[in-house]
Amino acid sequence: MTNSLLEDLSWRGLLYQQTDKEGMEELLSNEKISLYCGVDPTADSMHIGHIVPLLTLRRFQLHGHRPILLVGGATGMIGDPSGRSEERQLQTTEQIDKNVQGIKTQMEQIFDFQSENGAQMVNNRDWIGSMNVIEFLRDFGKLVNINYMLGKDSIASRLDTGLSFTEFTYTLIQGIDFNHLFNHYGCRVQVGGSDQWGNITTGLEVIRKTHEEETKAFGITIPLVTKADGTKFGKSASGSVWLDAKKTSPYEFYQFWINTADSDVIKYLKIFTFLERSEIEALEVTVQNEPHLRKAQITLAEEMTRLIHGQEALDQAIRISQALFSGNLKELNAEEMKDAFKDVPSVEMSKEEKNIVDFIVEASVSPSKRQGREDVTNGAISVNGEKITDVGYIIGKNDRLEDEFMIIRRGKKNYKMIKFV
CATH class of the missing domain: 3.40.50.620 (HUPs)
Structure with missing residues (x-):
């Protein structure tokens, strides 16, 4: 039988x-x-x-x-x-x-x-x-x-x-x-x-x-789970992917699965999720015909994050991901922002007030004062999701999240975390 x-x-x-x-x-x-x-x-x-x-x-x-x-x-x-x-x-x-x-x-x-x-x-x-x-x-x-x-x-x-x-x-x-x-x-x-x-x-x-x-x-x-290229599974850029939210946040956990290669995603859906065979086979068709939509990766990330961290943590991970994709950081609270930008380049700076142009040059966001003024005037600089276009703007206490950090964006995707000491 x-x-x-x-x-x-x-x-x-x-x-x-x-x-x-x-x-x-x-x-x-x-x-x-x-x-x-x-x-x-x-x-x-x-x-x-x-x-x-x-x-x-x-x-x-x-x-x-x-x-x-x-x-x-x-x-x-x-x-x-x-x-x-x-x-x-x-x-x-x-x-x-x-x-x-x-x-x-x-x-x-x-x-x-x-x-x-x-x-x-x-x-x-x-x-x-x-x-x-x-x-x-x-x-x-x-x-x-x-x-x-x-x-x-x-x-x-x-x-x-x-x-x-x-x-x-x-x-x-x-x-x-x-x-x-x-x-x-x-x-x-x-x-x-x-x-x-x-x-x-x-x-x-x-x-x-x-x-x-x-x-x-x-x-x-x-069997030992490996990637399609034969390398070891289970590591992200920052190391092992832990189940403990303090070691690997739900957002990082979600992102690990979202970033799964097309060549691995169906294999991981079979191994890690409890989806029915018919559901996984339907997602396999989308990988072949609509890979740009990443439906299989999204499903894998949602299933795994919900299983290990619960629905509330999944909702938060999705909210952070959508805010980063749209560039609308104002939707995030300080803790979510800190979580989202944990691995971006960072620089330490003092808490003294500074003009926005001097500040972004000192933080190596813009290469020179001339370029810094252009970046501000052209609307290329955002502080914690707020676009700054006034070259006379002063960076002060109100710009520091939890009085300890700030996120500056130059252009669409160049982020830097400022840590205040």
Whole structure:
């Protein structure tokens, strides 16, 4: 019996490896299951690269299955060697706890916790933290041999550069997690990124060694998301695109998706949004026939910003974008303006009052006083969205937003932020 969920995941390009394809199809066709995905709290926010397995888990939830969201309060203190060439910097318990709380808040934005198959959130420190070293070595260390662990890519790739015993044990500890969730939550499937294949199969090995032979659990991995040119996905000009609005504002988040290349946008709509296949295929036609309208990019940006930040933040991001496009900055408040122009060139200046021409020359907005006078007279200079045409205008306190910054525009698109010190 073909499973519509697995068909949909395959169409979206979300199935990379499966431990038992036929068994998984049979399981999903006959019962509603619990399945899990883990996130280690290495920072107090996830970035967009982290959420593909979580969004996949959400797809299972929409088909009636129950997601278990594991935040690794214990594994986060150990460090996953997967995909790394060097040891992780160990974090304090206090930092881990802070990170766990930040990630929990973001998961609550993505998942439904209230329905009959509402998501459950767990922290592996609750069972790993109370385990003593003898218990770990006797009950679990005996289940896998060294050669088995050395065959894992995450371990083998680090043997030349060095791997501590701490990180060496990570794959077994994650295996203990899967076994614990299998025993206490009836969890049958682990979902993870492609770099987690070794850890997932270790979990299946632990389950196999501690249960009857007919016991069945499964693993699925999702391919690494890349751009059409093969480069890494998830970075903007200013760095990682975070889910935390304080690290990446909703406007920046919205702009990241708006700027998606035509060659990538349909792929990202499949991976990141919950739009139906027919909707995505219709948008694919617009990319081919009306690329200048950027309907697919706008839809992607709206869907993702609404999902992560909510409708109000999306409305604000759209308002900022429209104000910048029209050049009508008067529609923006000071906080929105600061957000919109965070990455434009800036210059520090004193708070003393100055003539507009002297001011724009000192700020390197205009190259000379003669050019500055022409720019002002010709209406090419705007201060905080207000056009200044009087060469006698004095820049003063009323022009400083929050008494600390100002936005000057020369021409249509040359912006500069003035920071007052």
